[in-house]
Structures are given as structure tokens and as C-alpha cells.
Amino acid sequence: VTIRKAVKKMASIDRMKKDGTFLTLSKKERLQVDRLRAKLEKNLGSISEMTRLPGALFIVDTMREHIAVKEAQKLNIPIFAMVDTNCDPRDVDYLIPSNDDASKSIDIIMTEVTNAVAEGLAERKAEKGDSEGKSDKKDKGAKKKAVADKPAPTPEKVDTKPAPVVDKVPNVEVNVEATKEAVANDTKAEADDLTKVEGIGPKAAEALVAAGIATYEDLSNGDAEKIKEILTEASSRMAHLDPTSWPKQAKMAAEGKWDELKEWQDNVKGGVE
Incomplete structure (x- = not known):
């Protein structure tokens, strides 16, 4: 909440300018406003454009950044961290045993991490480009087929023959209830992004979807105690969440x-009233 307010303050200063x-x-x-803007940019500039919770958090020194660790646990955000001998590894989801004080150690590990992130982004971009290319080819193929199947122009002379007598077409019964049920099932299959609810992280959302709570409507009709049981059964690390x-x-x-939801979330802390 404090970070959200600081980001709003930074945006208000930009609007003033x-x-x-x-x-x-x-x-x-x-002068005071400029100093405040520079301080906010230094601390929060990289996350000022974020519209949702991050998918993961990388921490170099968990002892120094203990507040970030607690916040990530509270919001159920996976933690990647360099863990030294003086750190508690139980607080980290994916740990890297290393010296978090030596600059060379930090440089080596961060180089590998940033290279891996860049490689992943490049692969995702390439896959997206391939899928778009395939869709374009399909569209072109469909257009060519449509042109090929286009009927030839009708001749000027038309052979007028009496139309054949066709028997009465039998009535076709349509099962309306089955059709409605199929449409309803297709609608349910499209799950909502539950992480937009304050307090629900990616893992918690995954656990809820697995339990059959995949949409906002399902969650709104759910019972807080039952949701708590689902989270606790899925992982003991989510037992602290308050639904x-x-x-x-x-x-x-x-x-x-x-x-209205955004205003409500701004006025509470971590989704807890």
C-alpha cells in the first residue's frame, strides 16, 4: 500500500509538470518536489508502470532485504535469492547458495540470470512471431481456396427445366437444453485472472482453479473458511493467507x-480489512 501511494505521488508530480x-x-x-521526484524515481522507477503483482522476485541479500521477503510471502510471490551462510533458506522458494557480499560473486550470478531472462524473452517473441506467421499463411490459403472455388459466370442462355419435386423436409429436433449446457461449459472453461484480487498470488490462483474456483463469480459465491481449507491443503506456505x-x-x-475495486484496494493493506 505504501509503495502504491508513492507511485501515485510520483505520477501526480509528473502531471503537475x-x-x-x-x-x-x-x-x-x-526544489523540494524535484528532490522527492528524484528519490522516488531511484527507488520505484523500475516498477512505476506495473499494473499487477510480479510473477517472481529475485533478491541478492535476504538479510538486508528482509522486508521484501516478508512482503513476497504475504502476497504469495515466488522468491529467487542468493543465500549466504548467515541467511535462513526456509524463507526462499528457489535458493542459490553463494556469497551475497562479494561483488564478483554477485556479478557472475546476475550475469547468468539476466542472460537467461533475455533468452527466455527472445524465445517467447520468436514463438509469437511463428504463430502469427502460421495464422497469416492460413488466411492466405483460405483466400486462395475461396477464389478457386468461386463459381464460373453464368451463360447468357439458361436452360429452364422444371424444378424437380422435392419431398417434404422432415422436422429436425434441436436439443436446446444440451446446447445451453454446452455454451455454459465453454464459458466456464474461460478462467478469470484471479490475481487481480488483492492477496491472491499466482500459486493461490492455481490452487483455487484446481479446486473448481476459476472465475470471479465462483469466488464471489465462495466461503472464506472453505477457501482457507483449499489453500492450506494445497500448500502449508499459503496457510497464512486471509481470504x-x-x-x-x-x-x-x-x-x-x-x-470501485481499485479504490477499495488502495484503502486496505494486502486485501485485509
Whole structure:
């Protein structure tokens, strides 16, 4: 919540500079605002454009960044970290035994990590390009086939023969209930992004979907105690999560009240009222 407010403050300063309000301040006030903006940019500039929780967190020194570790655990964000002999490995999901004080050690590991991330992004981009290329080829093939199947122009002289007598077409019965059920099943198959509910991380969302709670409507009709049992059975690491407000948030999301949901999330801490 504190970080969200700081990011909002940074955005408000940027708006002040754009609309000219910044120039109406005194010289001393402008200097103070500039210093505050520089400080916020240094600490939060890399995450100011984030619209949702990160999928993972990489930490170099878990002892120094113990607050980040606690926040990640609270929000159920997977933690990758360099773990030294003075650190508790139980707090880290994916640990790398290493010296987190030596600059060379940090440089070697971070180089490998950044290279792996860059390689993964390149592969994802290539796969996306291949899929788009295949779809374009299919579209072109369909167009060519449509042109080939286009009937030849009709001749000027038309052979007018009496139309053959066709027997009465039998009535075709359509099972409306089965059709409705199939449509409903297809709709249910499209799961909502439950991580937009404050307090639900990727692992918690996966556990809920596995238990049959895949949409905002399902979650809004759920019971907090039952949801708690589902999370605890899925992993003991999620036993600390408090799902009391999740049905309330899911109801707002299901009704499309995103502005109201965002305002509510801004006024609470970690989705706990």
C-alpha cells in the first residue's frame, strides 16, 4: 500500500509538470518536489508502470532485504535469492547458495540470470512471431481456396427445366437444453485472472482453479473458511493467507466495478480489512 501511494505521488508530480501547476510553486517548493521526484524515481522507477503483482522476485541479500521477503510471502510471490551462510533458506522458494557480499560473486550470478531472462524473452517473441506467421499463411490459403472455388459466370442462355419435386423436409429436433449446457461449459472453461484480487498470488490462483474456483463469480459465491481449507491443503506456505475479503473483491470484479475495486484496494493493506 505504501509503495502504491508513492507511485501515485510520483505520477501526480509528473502531471503537475505537464499541466503547468509545477511552475506556480515557489522556488523552494519546486526544489523540494524535484528532490522527492528524484528519490522516488531511484527507488520505484523500475516498477512505476506495473499494473499487477510480479510473477517472481529475485533478491541478492535476504538479510538486508528482509522486508521484501516478508512482503513476497504475504502476497504469495515466488522468491529467487542468493543465500549466504548467515541467511535462513526456509524463507526462499528457489535458493542459490553463494556469497551475497562479494561483488564478483554477485556479478557472475546476475550475469547468468539476466542472460537467461533475455533468452527466455527472445524465445517467447520468436514463438509469437511463428504463430502469427502460421495464422497469416492460413488466411492466405483460405483466400486462395475461396477464389478457386468461386463459381464460373453464368451463360447468357439458361436452360429452364422444371424444378424437380422435392419431398417434404422432415422436422429436425434441436436439443436446446444440451446446447445451453454446452455454451455454459465453454464459458466456464474461460478462467478469470484471479490475481487481480488483492492477496491472491499466482500459486493461490492455481490452487483455487484446481479446486473448481476459476472465475470471479465462483469466488464471489465462495466461503472464506472453505477457501482457507483449499489453500492450506494445497500448500502449508499459503496457510497464512486471509481470504475473508476475496469474495467481496471478486463480486466487484464480476460486476465490472474495476474503479470501485481499485479504490477499495488502495484503502486496505494486502486485501485485509
